[in-house]
Amino acid sequence: MPQLGLLPRRACAALLSQLLRPPCAYSPGVVHCHSQGTRDLSPQQMVVREKVLDLVVSCFKRHGAKGLDTPAFELKELLTEKYGEDSGLIYDLKDQGGELLSLRYDLTVPFARYLAMNKVKKMKRYHVGKVWRRESPTMVQGRYREFCQCDFDIAGQFDSMIPDAECLKIMCEILSGLQLGDFLIKVNDRRIVDGMFAVCGVPESKFRAIGSSIDKLDKMSWKDVRHEMVAKKGLAPEVADQIGDYVQCHGGVTLVEQMFQDPRLSQNKRALEGLEDLKLLFEYLTLFGISEKISFDLSLVRGLDYYTGVIYEAILLQTPAQAGEEPLSVGSVAAGGRYDGLVGMFDPKGHNVPCVGLSIGVERIFSIVEQRMKTSGEKVRTTETQVFVATPQNNFLQERLKLIAELWDAGIKAEMLYKNNPKLLTQLHYCENMGIPLVVIIGEQELKEGVIKLRSVASREEVAIKHENLVAEIRKRLSES
């Protein structure tokens, strides 16, 4: 198994430095970011989304997941103390009588609430939906306050690391399938993180605070992170330096072996449990043929409070940049981990259901695909219209309406101009502009002879077809193209 050296990290850092641009730099085309930090999605963007989401959802279904949907808002109390330092980003609804409500912050907490509420002990589900976070509008990452998440989770008591490995396999399938260029999935375990903090001498009360500093290492230098830990969070400098030694480590299964030998970490029971699991995980990842995509990385912490075991985060190693293309911010494009204690927080008797899952960062992926399309100059069709109904003559509205209804009723995607007497040239231009491949033309001559003219927009070739054979001929043409 190849050692993952310095190159990916360096390449990654260079790309991450792109993050320091204002949000609008990453959004192709004209995007009107509203003053409330949200935006409309144009038809062009919707085409990209549909394509990406189709691929993501079909992967989730390939792995046997069921669909599930939960409401946009939950009881406010349900969301508190689940998101660590980010809890302040939760949108609350106004108290208009009744329960206090908040917009969901992710899809994981509602899923855990669903499992507990319905006493579901086992479930593999996916959920595509929007979540809302009150990120500061000056945030550097081009984030909007409303964004889409695509989650896949496996709940249930199973043999160790088998579902966890499948989650990583899914991330690989999706990132490969989307052809976003080379990627790397960093893996760690919360128990190793905690063990590392313990053996370095971090007081337990500071675990989450220090973890959240370490988590910034992909955006900040070690020097700045160290400063934050020491000056702001009151960590002893020598403790910070010891952590500094660990968080530089990243590599494959060999690093796992190495850490088993680490004189300090190997003294910590929870860290050892985490290492055992990672060893098994790497074994399964090798069987899945994806171990070279995975890097055990001791700097990976993940900010959310609810993780209890293995954690992971996928980053793109290079943009699919071509000459002249603007480099794109990358950062995390998928992430997740194990959360064995979350369901119990919603169960009246505290019964737990172990869970592991992942979330695809589709918003970043949308931006990358949009940018790539923009650069390639590829014209995106925003409609799927197959046939246009035209006439060269005045007073043919009635005939056009009858004809288009015939096409619609045959399941053919058809349009016409909403004008009583449009000019033929206007009608043909519309087809060219919209990328409609076929035109059917009806005029006096055709009506008299019982035929319809069928025109190919690309070749401008026209043939007269008997009216009764028109639908069959159109279907034939469409199936050939």
Add this chain to the structure above:
Amino acid sequence: MPQLGLLPRRACAALLSQLLRPPCAYSPGVVHCHSQGTRDLSPQQMVVREKVLDLVVSCFKRHGAKGLDTPAFELKELLTEKYGEDSGLIYDLKDQGGELLSLRYDLTVPFARYLAMNKVKKMKRYHVGKVWRRESPTMVQGRYREFCQCDFDIAGQFDSMIPDAECLKIMCEILSGLQLGDFLIKVNDRRIVDGMFAVCGVPESKFRAIGSSIDKLDKMSWKDVRHEMVAKKGLAPEVADQIGDYVQCHGGVTLVEQMFQDPRLSQNKRALEGLEDLKLLFEYLTLFGISEKISFDLSLVRGLDYYTGVIYEAILLQTPAQAGEEPLSVGSVAAGGRYDGLVGMFDPKGHNVPCVGLSIGVERIFSIVEQRMKTSGEKVRTTETQVFVATPQNNFLQERLKLIAELWDAGIKAEMLYKNNPKLLTQLHYCENMGIPLVVIIGEQELKEGVIKLRSVASREEVAIKHENLVAEIRKRLSES
């Protein structure tokens, strides 16, 4: 064109009386309605939704619509004074600093805002998304506070009634396509409503209030509506009685002709404009072959403030009830109309873009389809898994993992149990329960011979296939079934 007599209305009234049951009576299966008036959607429900929405969206695309998405919340001020008496149902977000925000109440106002903001003068778009309304939880219609809407709208200055007729055609295509049984689309025009009020002597300041009473005629008797207008809204009894004469009228294009001759209504300029448009509309609907589905109905008012011209509402005339099936509430399953003044309300210079559109009441449709499936006892698969990977022996996890990865990489939907050593019977039972059609079995014997056993779950027939031919054989079997 056939006259629509009393039968549909009577049938409809009988069915509408079903509305007076508590909400839970209409929701098949176990539905946990949360205290906040929302609910989770189970995998079974998600399957129904996916099916219905696929049909709806493919119809919208067949008519050349582009996709568009707007945020869940809008500026609060933007939503006020658009929804008449229902404005109190808008959810506000808590003031956490920044603009005052509200959850969207429908998809129409955000669409109009989008057109104005981007100075779009022409657009045919569809939008599937959730909207939120603070309906009282004791509402009799089984409504939830979060629900899905599917909208199709045509914006732009076009020749009269052509896009309007297309909207009605779309409603017919969708309702026929979903096979929900016979339906009827009531049509009226806001100018005819206003004209009727004017000639009956309703003061203009009371138009909207009286309109909203009339709108309840599908849920309340004329006697009760009359009482509300006279006792609560201060209408003179003789005026109420004159309105009563009009709102009984419904029929086809002949009724339009008849109203042209009405001595009072024909004196009103706006009513005449509405009648002219309806006459043209019926002409186009006849060309589309759907005029027998449409009823000009003077009792149709539609509560929303923004309508300016033609309005329509589709109702089911019968549930697809079979022997022993519980009757379902029906009511409106699609509605819409023309709103030529809404975009101008968002444009700084008041520039208008005429619009006409429709909304499919998919939530009611979901309930009907769910109920129908429940009654038929049809087992709904909630996953799409095609192949299960099993073993009859212990210590075959590694082989199963390698094999399942091979299937996933070939695009085959595959599952296995997350156990090191599952029993063969457990594995085969899982397939039967989940409706998985094929099982691949690997054991010592197969491994030695380089084959995999392929088993049909239905026939229990097993054949040994060379490992290298497995994927091809699976694909062949799946394409045949």
